[in-house]
Amino acid sequence: MSATTTSHRVCPLAEIPVGEGRAYVVAGEQVAVFRHRSGRVSATQARCPHAGGPLADGQIDEGVVVCPLHLNAFDLATGGSTGDQPALAVHAATVDADGTVSVQLTGSAS
Amino acid sequence: MTLTSSGTQTGTAQLPVQRAHRRRLVVVGNGMAGARAVEELLERGGRDQFAITMFGDEPYGNYNRIMLSHVLSGEEDEDGIFLNSLPWYAENGIDLRAGVRVDRVDRFAKVVHDADGGRTPYDVLLIATGSSPFFPAMEGMHRDDGTMLDGVFGFRTLDDARALLNSAKVHRRAVVIGGGLLGLEAAHGLATHGVEVDLVHSPSHLMNQQLGPEAGRVLRGRIEALGIRVHTGVRTKGLRGTDRVTGVELPDGTVLPADLVVVAAGIRPNVDVAVRSGLDVQRGIVVDDRMRCSSGEDGDEGPADGVYAVGECVQHRGQTYGLVAPLWEQAGVLADHLTGTRPDAEYHGTRTSTKLKVAGVDLVAMGLAGPERDGDEFVVFSEPSRGIYLNVVVRDERLVGATLLGDVRKTAFLTQAFDQGLPLPQERMALLFDLGAPSDDVGVAELADDAQVCNCNGVSKGTIAGAVADGCSTVGAVMAKTRAGKGCGSCKTLVEQVVQWAAGGDLAVDESASWYVPGVPLAKPELMTAIRERRLKSVSAVFRELAPGGAEDAKSKMGLTSLLRMMWPEGLDEEERDGRFINDRVHANIQRDGTFSVVPQMKGGVTSADQLRRIADVADKYDVGMIKVTGGQRIDLLGIRKEDLPKVWADLGMPSGYAYGKSFRTVKTCVGTDFCRFGLGDSTKLGIDIETRFQGVETPAKLKLAVVGCPRNCAEAYVKDVGVVAVGSGRWEVYVGGAAGASVRKGDLLATVDSPEEVLALTGRFIQFYREWGNWLERTYEFVPRLGLERVRAVLVDDSDGLVAGLDERMQQTVDAYRDPWQEGAEPVTPGQFRSSLPLVDLPLVPRRPAGAPGGLAISEVAR
Ligand code: SRM
Numbered sequence: 013m014s015a016t017t018t019s020h021r022v023c024p025l026a027e028i029p030v031g032e033g034r035a036y037v038v039a040g041e042q043v044a045v046f047r048h049r050s051g052r053v054s055a056t057q058a059r060c061p062h063a064g065g066p067l068a069d070g071q072i073d074e075g076v077v078v079c080p081l082h083l084n085a086f087d088l089a090t091g092g093s094t095g096d097q098p099a100l101a102v103h104a105a106t107v108d109a110d111g112t113v114s115v116q117l118t119g120s121a122s
Numbered sequence: 123m124t125l126t127s128s129g130t131q132t133g134t135a136q137l138p139v140q141r142a143h144r145r146r147l148v149v150v151g152n153g154m155a156g157a158r159a160v161e162e163l164l165e166r167g168g169r170d171q172f173a174i175t176m177f178g179d180e181p182y183g184n185y186n187r188i189m190l191s192h193v194l195s196g197e198e199d200e201d202g203i204f205l206n207s208l209p210w211y212a213e214n215g216i217d218l219r220a221g222v223r224v225d226r227v228d229r230f231a232k233v234v235h236d237a238d239g240g241r242t243p244y245d246v247l248l249i250a251t252g253s254s255p256f257f258p259a260m261e262g263m264h265r266d267d268g269t270m271l272d273g274v275f276g277f278r279t280l281d282d283a284r285a286l287l288n289s290a291k292v293h294r295r296a297v298v299i300g301g302g303l304l305g306l307e308a309a310h311g312l313a314t315h316g317v318e319v320d321l322v323h324s325p326s327h328l329m330n331q332q333l334g335p336e337a338g339r340v341l342r343g344r345i346e347a348l349g350i351r352v353h354t355g356v357r358t359k360g361l362r363g364t365d366r367v368t369g370v371e372l373p374d375g376t377v378l379p380a381d382l383v384v385v386a387a388g389i390r391p392n393v394d395v396a397v398r399s400g401l402d403v404q405r406g407i408v409v410d411d412r413m414r415c416s417s418g419e420d421g422d423e424g425p426a427d428g429v430y431a432v433g434e435c436v437q438h439r440g441q442t443y444g445l446v447a448p449l450w451e452q453a454g455v456l457a458d459h460l461t462g463t464r465p466d467a468e469y470h471g472t473r474t475s476t477k478l479k480v481a482g483v484d485l486v487a488m489g490l491a492g493p494e495r496d497g498d499e500f501v502v503f504s505e506p507s508r509g510i511y512l513n514v515v516v517r518d519e520r521l522v523g524a525t526l527l528g529d530v531r532k533t534a535f536l537t538q539a540f541d542q543g544l545p546l547p548q549e550r551m552a553l554l555f556d557l558g559a560p561s562d563d564v565g566v567a568e569l570a571d572d573a574q575v576c577n578c579n580g581v582s583k584g585t586i587a588g589a590v591a592d593g594c595s596t597v598g599a600v601m602a603k604t605r606a607g608k609g610c611g612s613c614k615t616l617v618e619q620v621v622q623w624a625a626g627g628d629l630a631v632d633e634s635a636s637w638y639v640p641g642v643p644l645a646k647p648e649l650m651t652a653i654r655e656r657r658l659k660s661v662s663a664v665f666r667e668l669a670p671g672g673a674e675d676a677k678s679k680m681g682l683t684s685l686l687r688m689m690w691p692e693g694l695d696e697e698e699r700d701g702r703f704i705n706d707r708v709h710a711n712i713q714r715d716g717t718f719s720v721v722p723q724m725k726g727g728v729t730s731a732d733q734l735r736r737i738a739d740v741a742d743k744y745d746v747g748m749i750k751v752t753g754g755q756r757i758d759l760l761g762i763r764k765e766d767l768p769k770v771w772a773d774l775g776m777p778s779g780y781a782y783g784k785s786f787r788t789v790k791t792c793v794g795t796d797f798c799r800f801g802l803g804d805s806t807k808l809g810i811d812i813e814t815r816f817q818g819v820e821t822p823a824k825l826k827l828a829v830v831g832c833p834r835n836c837a838e839a840y841v842k843d844v845g846v847v848a849v850g851s852g853r854w855e856v857y858v859g860g861a862a863g864a865s866v867r868k869g870d871l872l873a874t875v876d877s878p879e880e881v882l883a884l885t886g887r888f889i890q891f892y893r894e895w896g897n898w899l900e901r902t903y904e905f906v907p908r909l910g911l912e913r914v915r916a917v918l919v920d921d922s923d924g925l926v927a928g929l930d931e932r933m934q935q936t937v938d939a940y941r942d943p944w945q946e947g948a949e950p951v952t953p954g955q956f957r958s959s960l961p962l963v964d965l966p967l968v969p970r971r972p973a974g975a976p977g978g979l980a981i982s983e984v985a986r
């Protein structure tokens with residue numbers, strides 16, 4: 013079994029307000045996409061590993077997302093919790109030349 | 123109780139099992155001194171040398187007794203005060219007999235006899251039985267059968283604290299006998315539960331053991347301001363009541379009604395075990411400089427074989443102690459001896475200092491209360507109207523006494539000067555005020571390594587420095603590791619200074635404790651100055667200009683947004699919505715499944731048939747999970763989908779009740795003069811007026827108010843951030859700093875005013891003062907005690923600092939800028955503002971009330 017990475021075009025960047033997150037369904041998976049003030053984008057699983065909180069409703073800076081339910085923070089680059097929660101799945105995300113956000117999902121090839 | 127462990131004989135059971143080479147240490151008394159001595163022993167490798175058995179009368183592990191005052195006042199819960207839990211004993215191989223009392227010791231057979239009939243042999247015996255409350259003889263204290271009247275308490279143990287707490291819940295009036303440290307802390311603790319307290323003290327001024335008459339008088343003013351009635355120079359004659367106490371009788375025949383009585387008239391060392399075992403006992407168990415007991419047999423008083431004592435039960439060089447600092451030293455010396463670490467260690471007595479643990483009353487006293495010999499220098503500063511009294515006593519260039527009341531900023535320096543005999547500044551006033559006295563840093567650097575920093579837990583400067591060297595990089599981590607600062611809390615500043623000093627230049631230390639938010643290294647006043655000077659009007663501008671490296675910090679955004687909106691009521695440069703917490707982005711409270719609750723405004727708890735009809739229609743239409751009457755006198759619609767919020771608001775046609783914000787929430791009211799036969803003022807109208815004026819005002823933490831029509835207090839105004847009580851003749855009392863949530867605190871009476879207009883003015887002024895000076899997430903029940911009621915009153919009522927006009931003006935600007943946030947439903951501010959964040963999860967996850975059940979789905983909805 014080998015892992016393959018597929019890129020998916022998700023939404024126009026303008027759909028996500030600066031500094032906020034929005035949730036999308038990408039290839040059947042729930043993904044939270046964040047737009048940093050620096051212009052970068054990040055993507056993670058949409059549900060908080062702690063108790064299912066909606067991470068897209070969280071607050072971010074350049075490094076972490078803070079879940080709105082119990083304020084656990086997760087590193088957006090590694091997915092690691094800054095406390096003692098399980099880690100989060102993080103996905104590579106980019107803004108294409110035409111201003112569309114793309115998210116790369118890694119799945120097992122069948 | 124089953125006795126299974128080795129070394130114990132029950133009745134005629136088998137011989138004690140030989141425990142290799144380890145000596146058997148039996149400790150009688152599992153309190154602060156006994157447990158500390160064992161800890162010190164373990165730290166010196168004592169586990170290899172001793173097999174340890176501990177007897178404790180109380181059925182618990184070891185807890186921090188001094189924190190019982192905080193437990194009673196509700197500042198700390200029971201779990202927070204345990205020093206060693208039951209598993210700790212097992213982990214350290216200690217055989218703990220919790221709940222077992224020792225009767226006597228057979229010193230010739232070297233066996234301890236306990237009340238369960240067990241016999242435990244020892245090689246080394248440590249007595250640490252502490253002391254007990256002293257109950258002076260009073261008429262009527264006992265029933266005919268000799269038992270004590272119900273409702274009479276001592277204040278020594280966790281069980282005492284629990285009993286007092288329970289009693290405070292159901293009773294209204296208490297009398298505390300004794301105006302020393304313990305009596306004052308008990309009185310304050312009870313008063314925080316809304317109990318009316320009379321305090322009777324037979325000497326002529328409060329805390330006469332530690333304070334001179336003038337300081338005692340100033341302290342009295344402070345205590346009375348807490349609502350406690352103080353009677354000094356009055357001896358209690360007797361108690362009234364047949365089965366349960368009903369009152370306390372004074373010599374002039376006055377009877378103070380009381381449902382409960384706390385006797386805090388001193389302590390007596392627990393010496394019965396020692397007496398019964400033939401040890402030398404005077405006021406306490408007599409020990410020498412190595413903490414050895416002596417026995418008087420054969421006329422020659424010599425050390426008793428293998429028997430030691432530490433703690434409040436001992437008398438050393440003629441002195442008994444009632445504070446913890448001496449115990450730490452005694453325990454250290456004892457452990458040095460028993461383990462052979464320092465065979466020549468000696469205890470030479472302790473210079474003690476006392477701190478009163480009553481919120482809002484800062485008091486530190488050490489050594490002499492006044493000059494005693496010719497040539498003693500005495501420097502005094504007294505300002506009774508502000509509740510401040512400071513003095514120092516200097517003898518031969520050494521500090522031999524100090525009292526700091528109302529202003530304890532010089533505590534660190536004076537304590538060290540007192541303990542260490544530090545050189546004193548020539549200009550004596552500098553001992554009391556910062557006139558170029560050695561700065562705190564210099565003070566800390568100069569301290570000896572073994573200087574005690576935390577008296578409650580006996581932690582030295584060296585230990586703190588050691589923890590920093592071992593990698594603790596924040597004050598919090600050092601406190602967790604060493605327990606420094608975790609007793610009465612009064613040494614926290616000094617602990618922080620030592621940690622900073624020990625961490626040197628490269629500190630990762632959290633001075634952050636004083637920062638307004640974690641990501642910007644400034645306390646609120648400095649932060650506000652910087653924001654004002656640079657005219658920063660957005661959260662990202664604050665980060666850019668004031669944060670290290672200009673870095674954003676997610677956890678700081680909400681606090682900064684609130685601060686900026688407070689500072690610039692006319693509006694910010696650019697509404698950065700990401701600066702807001704989700705609740706403030708969608709104006710509803712997020713719930714465990716990502717849905718939201720909607721609480722429409724219902725001013726003063728008053729609604730109409732039309733509003734109720736609309737609420738009912740909305741509940742039907744949007745499949746509301748539960749309709750609930752809240753504790754804030756309005757109606758909550760729970761389980762609303764984010765995407766439905768704008769429609770729900772539109773259909774309701776009611777403004778937001780702000781049940782989600784760090785903001786002004788509700789004003790609860792009672793029915794007042796319109797309907798109630800006891801009403802003294804129109805509380806309903808005043809409540810509605812207050813809510814109308816201050817609706818939506820953002821505050822450092824949430825703000826809950828109430829107005830009641832008489833002191834029966836049906837809407838709980840005494841326990842609100844601002845509570846207003848009609849007292850008749852058109853007069854209203856305004857209380858501030860109350861709460862009945864996780865902390866229960868009765869508000870402090872700020873002022874009594876003559877009209878509803880004045881209530882509105884004073885309320886607005888207080889709220890604005892809190893907005894400008896309160897720390898982020900600091901409720902008024904912390905804010906008011908932090909500043910002290912006197913200070914708050916001076917600023918707001920007497921305009922001592924000339925702030926009033928400005929506060930009023932800025933509040934007016936804020937009021938003028940109010941806009942109902944639910945208007946955003948019609949025109950979302952950002953794209954997808956109300957888009958669901960969990961598309962695939964089937965809502966609802968929160969339980970739905972069944973169809974037809976109260977609060978549940980309408981039948982029509984199910985049928986559809
Ligand atoms: C709805 C309500 C309970 C109810 O069914 O009655 C409620 C619900 C919540 N309260 Fe409360 N409190 C409610 C009245 C109270 C009261 C009573 C009152 O207001 O008179 C208190 C005690 C009074 C006080 O605070 O002084 C109260 C003390 C708390 C506290 C403890 C605050 C403290 O500092 O002691 C919290 C926790 C916090 O704020 O950190 C809290 C937090 C909460 C939160 C917001 C928890 C949260 O952050 O999600 C709850 C939201 C549940 C939800 O999903 O919507 N709630 N809460 C009440 C709404 C009142 C309203 O109409 O605005």
Ligand SMILES: Cc1cc2nc3c(=O)[nH]c(=O)nc-3n(C[C@H](O)[C@H](O)[C@H](O)COP(=O)(O)OP(=O)(O)OC[C@H]3O[C@@H](n4cnc5c(N)ncnc54)[C@H](O)[C@@H]3O)c2cc1C
Binds near residue numbers: 188223435
């Ligand atoms: C409410 C309160 C507030 C205080 N505040 C402060 C403060 O702010 N600062 C300060 O320095 N000090 C304060 N103190 C005093 C401090 O708590 C004591 O100095 C300290 O607890 C004394 O320790 P100890 O081990 O000698 O006695 P204790 O802690 O009383 O321990 C003695 C233990 O021995 C047990 N015992 C007694 N006889 C027997 C027996 N025969 N068999 C088995 N077990 C027995 C008792 O049940 C008890 O558990 C306060 C005390 C109280 C009650």
Ligand code: SF4
């Ligand atoms: S008491 Fe606790 S569970 Fe109940 S509403 Fe308040 S915060 Fe939630």
Ligand code: FES
Binds near residue numbers: 060
């Ligand atoms: S659900 Fe995210 S922190 Fe609890």
